[in-house]
Amino acid sequence: MSCKTILAKEISASYREELKKTIKSREIKPKLVGFLANEDPAAIKYAKFTSKTCEETGIIFELRKCNREELEDQIAKANEDDGIHGIIVYYPVFKNHRDQYLQNTVRSSKDVEGLHNIQFPIKNYIIPCxxxxxxxxxxxxxxxxxxxxxxxxxxxxxxxxxxxxxxxxxxxxxxxxxxxxxxxxxxxxxxxxxxxxxxxxxxxxxxxxxxxxxxxxxxxxxxxxxxxxxxxxxxxxxxxxxxxxxxxxxxxxxxxxxxxxxxxxxxxxxxxVTIAMLERNLLRLYDYQLKVN
Amino acid sequence: MSCKTILAKEISASYREELKKTIKSREIKPKLVGFLANEDPAAIKYAKFTSKTCEETGIIFELRKCNREELEDQIAKANEDDGIHGIIVYYPVFKNHRDQYLQNTVRSSKDVEGLHNIQFPIKNYIIPCxxxxxxxxxxxxxxxxxxxxxxxxxxxxxxxxxxxxxxxxxxxxxxxxxxxxxxxxxxxxxxxxxxxxxxxxxxxxxxxxxxxxxxxxxxxxxxxxxxxxxxxxxxxxxxxxxxxxxxxxxxxxxxxxxxxxxxxxxxxxxxxVTIAMLERNLLRLYDYQLKVN
The missing domain is CATH 3.40.50.720 (NAD(P)-binding Rossmann-like Domain)
Incomplete structure (x- = not known):
């Protein structure tokens, strides 16, 4: 077979090693909170996978499950919590325009996925994962x-x-x-x-x-x-x-x-590779928060 | 302008450095003879250029001009001369089937251009420059x-x-x-x-x-x-x-x-780049002749 199948694991390896090294040498504890407000199998799988990967890299990950009607309040609380450096919401939540609204409730300095105001991203700042x-x-x-x-x-x-x-x-x-x-x-x-x-x-x-x-x-x-x-x-x-x-x-x-x-x-x-970029974005946000706080 | 113009000089640089180093460190004097039996401007230019490049690399280059009717005899003599490691003929000579015949009069162990019996090249040996x-x-x-x-x-x-x-x-x-x-x-x-x-x-x-x-x-x-x-x-x-x-x-x-x-x-x-490959082929032939003689 002439086709070369390349696995994401291989591609992400160098990024993940770099991240691990940085977190270890700087002795920092960046924290990511994930909100799961649906029963979508792909979202659940992605959440589990984020958890496993963050643990390996040295990132603290906390999954918060909630009712979708409570989600906006929950995000608001996390926005205010200085112990949380990044927020990820597992979409779809409402499967309509409310999901786009929700994206913009995550404070941009904690928007690890880079979904906040995607039409006008801050230049070279956070690119969607x-x-x-x-x-x-x-x-x-x-x-x-x-x-x-x-x-x-x-x-x-x-x-x-x-x-x-x-x-x-x-x-x-x-x-x-x-x-x-x-x-x-x-x-x-x-x-x-x-x-x-x-x-x-x-x-x-x-x-x-x-x-x-x-x-x-x-x-x-x-x-x-x-x-x-x-x-x-x-x-x-x-x-x-x-x-x-x-x-x-x-x-x-x-x-x-x-x-x-x-x-x-x-x-x-x-x-x-997506998770590695999520982690990379989290570190960038961590440093940004250090600077502005 | 989005186009990137890349010059042969840049591409050939690493090959030429390698060749120079090898020739110097091994203290060898590979010799190339070129036969010019025409007045073709492109051939004359190529011959001059071979000369200049070989000198820089540490290869002895001798240009032999002759009448095209004498060329076959001249090639035969060079074939027999153990002091000559490679032969190049500047084509076209007759501009017909006789040129293909001439290609095969150069002994294959001295055929620096890899034109000898091109339909059946010795595997991994000398590829046309x-x-x-x-x-x-x-x-x-x-x-x-x-x-x-x-x-x-x-x-x-x-x-x-x-x-x-x-x-x-x-x-x-x-x-x-x-x-x-x-x-x-x-x-x-x-x-x-x-x-x-x-x-x-x-x-x-x-x-x-x-x-x-x-x-x-x-x-x-x-x-x-x-x-x-x-x-x-x-x-x-x-x-x-x-x-x-x-x-x-x-x-x-x-x-x-x-x-x-x-x-x-x-x-x-x-x-x-072509000349660098010509020189590379000459060194391969030099080593081949060392082995068989």
Whole structure:
């Protein structure tokens, strides 16, 4: 088999070692609180996994379960508690606009996931964990070409992202397009192109609608990133470019079993890289709070 | 400008340093003889350049000019001379089948260019300089993805080569296809595909004719390598994929001036890398002769 399957564990290893070392040598005890206000199996799994990983890294993690109607008050309390350095809420909670409202109730200096006011993030401050994790994955597997200038390292790559959620798909498309990629962003309604134009003549990407269909985009995509939160959705391998880089960030497998017959690199999950970025963000917030308090 | 122009000098530097060090520390005096039997400006330039480079590296280089009718006898003499470790002939000489015949009169143990019996090269022994140089260029600029398994590192790359000469274009297409690339080989008569098939299911590449036209292949090529030996030939930039990697190995500029508006990486010449590979081959032959004599 020519396909190389790369596990998130391998990709996250160097970040996690770095984090452990820093926490140990500085003798600090950063604390993360997670709020679970649903029975979603993926959320529960993610919470358990955060707990296990934080323990290994030397981060204090406390899971607080509550009724979703109490959640806003609980977050407010945690915002005020100086002993808590970061807050994570396991979504979905209400599965509607109230979830976006909730994101903005987490104080930005404790918003470890970088979801606070995602449209206007503080520059270079906290980048949302999952998009950041995917950027790290793409760097690890050399889709970012280190020979090109910083900021242009995806120039020439065509990348399709099936997911345009406000917390992952959209910010990810923006990040990758700003780094020079031509990004097709797919959701259930339409397909958009995020791009800096031929020759990367624009400094920042523009977003345009396209009439191209998914079956026209997949055969020309060098990289395909999927995040469809349903077990039944599978990308048809037959439509993919031979040698595609296939990355799945959904809790469900969005690729068919035969993906390895056509991908050059397959990354079935990225969870461990996401948690490493969550931990990294927590440390940044810890230092920020030290400075301002 | 987003395009990164990379000069052969930069790419060849590490190889040349290595060669210099080896020659100095081993206190050896490898000798290369070059035969010039034409008035071709590109050949004369290449000969002068070989001379200058060899001097810098610590290789003895002797240029022998002769009438083309005497060339075969001159080569025969050099074959017998134990003081000569490598022979290079500056082509074209007759510009017909006699040039191919001449290639095979150079004794294989002195064939520094690797042109001897190119259809059946001794495995891992001497690879033709220019194709080898282009492979090194592609590795330097990370078109070879080091994350993939050795032998599959071009998997997913579509590469077009405009040149199917027996000494460069054809062996290059074979090398790149064997490393996993999908290679379109273009000459004046037709276009062929060198490929190991979907999923790289074949161990060695196969060659097939294609009905695709150049204007259909260029927009889907990640890498374009040109070697058309005429000053008038220019690839139309308008046909190229945005972010293409553009490499020219012709003595003439085969790209239009606006290539930098569309290429992510542009390599205008590769001569210095070719000479470094020539020198490397000479050292290999030197050692081979030490062993067998």
């Amino acid at each position: 999952t998009p950041l994790a995917i950027v790290k994955v793409l760097k690890y597997i050399k889709v970012y070409n280190p020979v090109l200038s910083h900021g242009n390292r995806l120039y020439g790559r065509v990348i399709t992202i099936i997911n345009r959620s406000e917390i992952v798909g959209r910010p990810l498309a923006a990040l990758l397009a700003n780094d020079g990629g031509k990004v097709y962003s797919v959701d259930i309604n339409n397909i958009q192109v995020f791009y800096r134009g031929t020759g990367l003549k624009l400094k920042k990407h523009e977003v345009q609608d396209t009439n191209l269909k998914l079956e026209e985009i997949l055969p020309i995509s060098d990289v395909l990133i999927t995040g469809v939160p349903t077990p039944s959705y599978k990308v048809p391998t037959v439509l993919l470019r031979d040698g595609v880089v296939a990355i799945n960030f959904s809790a469900f497998k969005n690729f068919e079993d035969n993906i390895k017959e056509k991908a050059s690199i397959y990354i079935p999950t990225i969870g461990k | 220019t194709p080898l140089a282009i492979v090194k260029v592609l590795k330097y600029i990370k078109v070879y993805n080091p994350v993939l398994s050795h032998g599959n590192r071009l998997y997913g790359r579509v590469i077009t080569i405009i040149n199917r000469s027996e000494i460069v274009g054809r062996p290059l297409a074979a090398l790149l296809a064997n490393d996993g690339g999908k290679v379109y080989s273009v000459d004046i008569n037709n276009i062929q595909v060198f490929y190991r098939g979907t999923g790289l299911k074949l161990k060695k590449h196969e060659v097939q004719d294609t009905n695709l036209k150049l204007e259909e292949i260029l927009p889907i090529s990640d890498v374009l390598i040109t070697g058309v030996p005429t000053p008038s030939y220019k690839v139309p930039t308008v046909l190229l994929r945005d972010g293409v990697v553009a490499i020219n190995f012709s003595a003439f500029k085969n790209f239009e001036d606006n290539i930098k508006e569309k290429a992510s990486i542009y390599i205008p010449t590769i001569g210095k």
